[in-house]
Amino acid sequence: MKHRIASLVLARLAIALVTAIIVSFAVFFATAMLPGDTATILLGQAATPEAVEGLRKAMHLDDPAIFRFLRWLAGVVHGDLGVSYANNMPVAKLIGGRLVNTLKLAGLTAIIAVPLALTLGITAAMLRNTLYDRCLTIAIIGIVSVPEFMIATLAVLLFAVYLNWLPAVSFTSEIRTAYDFARAYAMPVVTLTIVISAQMIRMSRAAVVETLNTPYVEMALLKGASRGRIVLRHALPNALGPIVNAVALSLSYLLGGVIIVETIFNYPGVAKLMVDAVSTRDLPLIQSCAIIFCFGFLLLTTTADIIAILSNPRLR
């Protein structure tokens, strides 16, 4: 049955590729549709018609949209993301450092959130219907039903205003010691961790609960295995696939989270760059940021699906 898995994975990858093309098409057209002529905007009101005409030609603005799309796509594939309207810098250069910052924030959050959420999710499943499990479930409903910025503002209120441990909404770019680092990153990371942990706890709890309801777990219980042994030796190996799938899916929520968190804490990442680009209507920059986010999201969801396929023993 080996090639059945291979063909399923290949099919999923093909779907991802098609989706990537449709998505980049959508992003390009959403931004290309806006009213106003790019050449006129760039040259300003005082430009002569000849100059506007020349620039239109140089930028290939008179070509049919489909050619412009293909040219742009070819550029993206080669790493040429165009030039920012706002300050004439190559977009790739503007994004580079910002992307590293965002990945730093996301990576740090993942390192903290994943073990934390899995521990809570699995223990909640083990202690199903106890006070601990119920409190956790209520907390999760609360967290998933409030906006991310509310969690961020509550974190600021708690740590900066009432406890006075951390500076309020400001991100210091000067980081010299580990202490500075911790102070600067504490609140963004705490906020993001809370946001994505809630989903991860919910899904990993559900995955373990499902395996705990199977006949072989009941058998283990009947032969007198301890609760810890049942969960760790019998249930967990089979729940691993769904759990890893849940982790990958939850990490994709990071993308929505960073947009809010980077804005509220003034963190110099890609999401902040994009929100700023929206207010200055800097299209090449918006397109590139959007593509980066979409591909990141697609990568995570595709990984989640492939893990789900690979970890399903019925397909082996």
Next chain:
Amino acid sequence: MTSDATSAGRRSRLGYRINAVGIAGALIVAFWIVVAFAAPSIIPHPIGDIVDSDYFGPMGRELWLGSDYLGRDMASRILMGARYTLGISVASVIIAGAAGVTLGVIAAIMGGAVDMVLSRLLDALNSIPSKLFSLVVVAAVGSSIPVLIVTMAVIYIPGAYRFARALAVNINTMDFVVVARIRGESLSYLIRAEILPNIIGPVLVDLGLRFVFIVLLLSGLSFLGLGVKPPYADWGALVRENIGGLPYAAPAVIFPSLAIASLTIAVNLLIDNLPTKIRDREAS
């Protein structure tokens, strides 16, 4: 959401039990709906008037929830904000629901190429993160209220489509649908009279959950300054306006957030505690 609340009430008179938490949720939702309709006649001060000599004023007898960054009455602004948050969200959930469910049922009935093309396209749409999609649209066409409504509707069409299609596929194989087909009934008759009545319960519940996501997205966008623009203000925009009061723990920042949380948590509680007979009677 009104339809969810009323259908829960009607069924409970028919003999289904709905528990206390569900009723509490329903009451909070009903409260905000009444506020949204009655806001202009119950606000204590006109929302544009500067009534406090100081900004970020504390809570008191005159100004229940303090004053905002210009010294305007916060309670009035929150009550009026309910109109925008609820109105925009309800409008887009209705559009998303109508379009998604119609397409989903059509895909289920027609099957074949129509089904595949629709599913692929909407799946692709679904793989654009929602905040990002709205950011791009706002960048391209600006953020007037109609644009916001349509954008958020488009974002949540794929979800509604997928849900309705999954349910309709099951119904579509049943004998009474096959018979109706053989009778030569039209597509619109099949949708209206055969499929829709059998999936409407779970579909409405699902739209309730989508309503929560839309409220959260709208608030998030307004918070980023890309949603509802002044002079109008929904709850997310109120948080944004007054974010400067955060270091002083001003009620002006806290209460709009609480308003959002009370609405979304109440809808979630209401839906979680609906009798299972309404939730998945037809799905099972």
